[in-house]
Amino acid sequence: MKAMVLLQISNQSVSSVLFFGTMGMLALAVGLVIFIVFHQRRVIRYQMQLQEMEEEQQKILLNASIRWQEEERQRIAADLHDDAGPLLATARLYLNENLVNQDISTQLQSIYNAKQIIDDTIQLIRNISHSLMPPTLKNFGLESAVNDLFQKISGSGVVNASCRFHDYRQRLRPEQELLIFRVIQELVNNILKHSSSSFIHVTQNYNEDRFFIRLHHDGRGITQADFDRLNKSALGLGLKNIQSRVKVLQARIEFEKDLSQTYYKVTMEIPVEDHEMIT
Amino acid sequence: MKNPTEIYLFSSPVFWVVVGIIIFSAGTFFPFIYARNYMNESEFLDLYDMIHDPLYIIKNVFFSLAMLTKDKESKLKYTKKPYRTPTSFNPR
Numbered sequence: 001m002k003a004m005v006l007l008q009i010s011n012q013s014v015s016s017v018l019f020f021g022t023m024g025m026l027a028l029a030v031g032l033v034i035f036i037v038f039h040q041r042r043v044i045r046y047q048m049q050l051q052e053m054e055e056e057q058q059k060i061l062l063n064a065s066i067r068w069q070e071e072e073r074q075r076i077a078a079d080l081h082d083d084a085g086p087l088l089a090t091a092r093l094y095l096n097e098n099l100v101n102q103d104i105s106t107q108l109q110s111i112y113n114a115k116q117i118i119d120d121t122i123q124l125i126r127n128i129s130h131s132l133m134p135p136t137l138k139n140f141g142l143e144s145a146v147n148d149l150f151q152k153i154s155g156s157g158v159v160n161a162s163c164r165f166h167d168y169r170q171r172l173r174p175e176q177e178l179l180i181f182r183v184i185q186e187l188v189n190n191i192l193k194h195s196s197s198s199f200i201h202v203t204q205n206y207n208e209d210r211f212f213i214r215l216h217h218d219g220r221g222i223t224q225a226d227f228d229r230l231n232k233s234a235l236g237l238g239l240k241n242i243q244s245r246v247k248v249l250q251a252r253i254e255f256e257k258d259l260s261q262t263y264y265k266v267t268m269e270i271p272v273e274d275h276e277m278i279t
Numbered sequence: 280m281k282n283p284t285e286i287y288l289f290s291s292p293v294f295w296v297v298v299g300i301i302i303f304s305a306g307t308f309f310p311f312i313y314a315r316n317y318m319n320e321s322e323f324l325d326l327y328d329m330i331h332d333p334l335y336i337i338k339n340v341f342f343s344l345a346m347l348t349k350d351k352e353s354k355l356k357y358t359k360k361p362y363r364t365p366t367s368f369n370p371r
Contacts, residue, residue, distance in 0.1 A: 014313060015326055021309035022330050029305035033298050040288050 060232070061247070064240030071237075079128050084121055091117040134181070142177045143168050146184060146202060153200070159192065160199040167206035172272060179245045180213065180270065183253075186238050187215055187266055195219025195264075211270040221264025227255045292345040299341030306334040 094114040099107055137145035143165040150161035171177065184202065191200055197219025205212040222230070230236035231243055246253045251270040258265050288294045310327045317323040 011320065011322060014317060014323065018309050018313060018323075018326055018330070022306055025305040025308050026302065029301045033301065037288060044287065 057232070061240055061244045064237050065244050068237055068241050076128065076132070079124075083124050084128075087117050087121045087124065091121070137177060137181050138174065141168070141171045142181060143204075145177075145181050149185065149188065150200070150202070153188065153192070159197065161188070161201075162199070163202040163204075165204040168204055172211065176249060176270070176272075179249050180211075180268070183242050183245050183268065184213065184215070186242050190238055191217050191219060191221075195221055197221075206272075209272055211272045213268040213270070215266040215268075216258070216263045218263050221257070221266075222255050223257055223264075224255045227253075290348060292348045295341050295345035295348060299338040299345070302341070303334050303338035307331055 091114045094110045094117070099110055102110075134145050134148065136148045143163075146163050146165075150163050153159055153161040172180070188200060191197055195217060197217040199216075199218060201216045203214045203216075205214070227239060230239050242253065246268070249270050251268055253269075254267045256265050256267070257263070307330065310330050313323065314327065
């Protein structure tokens with residue numbers, strides 16, 4: 001009798017343990033699965049957001065480069081239309097059909113004037129083409145091109161521009177050189193436009209497959225935070241251009257204030273494979 | 280972690296298999312522990328069946344879901360024909 005009661009009690013406790021234990025285990029298992037699913041969803045959403053942000057940034061850069069291209073075209077069109085057009089029209093006026101009926105000295109004078117104007121036009125077109133693509137860069141490399149640019153700037157007497165290439169025995173690939181030159185040009189342009197500095201100094205170094213360009217100036221500059229901010233805003237077309245060029249070069253660019261807090265420094269670090277260099 | 284579509288859980292058959300195994304093992308944990316000592320009692324057996332059988336069905340449902348889920352990678356992988364073609368057949 002006693003054994004029966006004991007068995008019943010134990011049976012009851014066993015069945016309750018069985019029931020509640022199983023329920024608890026099931027709840028734990030389902031909870032675990034639900035947790036994993038929700039966590040995964042959150043990760044996916046986060047990644048989507050990241051991708052969206054990246055796409056947005058890409059779009060801004062693309063827009064900037066398109067706008068820049070259009071502006072460049074407008075500038076070239078304006079140069080050709082406003083300068084070359086009138087000059088050639090004037091030359092044509094000197095060389096009209098009535099010239100044959102005039103006396104010889106007038107004829108000579110007209111031809112001389114027309115020649116002068118055509119010479120001017122040739123010079124003008126040469127300037128336009130040089131500003132589009134500096135021939136020194138193609139023929140003599142980055143160092144000469146930057147030197148040339150800085151000589152022109154120093155010639156104005158307002159800013160003292162100098163450059164020093166420490167390790168430039170081999171030229172880079174032409175398209176890389178062009179991109180680097182454009183970035184330097186844009187940086188110098190910005191410095192001349194905004195910073196009111198008294199000197200610009202560029203140094204170049206080559207170290208462990210990395211090509212370094214450092215640019216110092218003593219005017220009002222920008223730091224990395226400013227650069228990032230302007231890159232995300234609608235302003236700063238030139239900076240976006242720098243950014244997209246740096247991206248194409250797979251390089252890194254850093255804007256900072258010097259330790260002494262007097263100079264602003266821009267460092268560009270371009271990865272260069274040894275076989276990429278033209279010997 | 281590179282491509283979000285790759286880590287979408289419901290599209291991977293392994294996920295369903297794992298869920299089935301987890302739920303089945305968690306649910307049958309206590310019945311299996313007691314089974315050794317109480318298998319002779321009809322009351323326990325009823326409870327055991329009541330817990331085990333639905334879980335077994337659920338597990339199999341999850342497994343069939345796993346089989347129904349199309350695996351993108353396996354669709355791309357074609358294996359060679361397992362049977363002999365007339366040209367490869369050589370009786371000697």
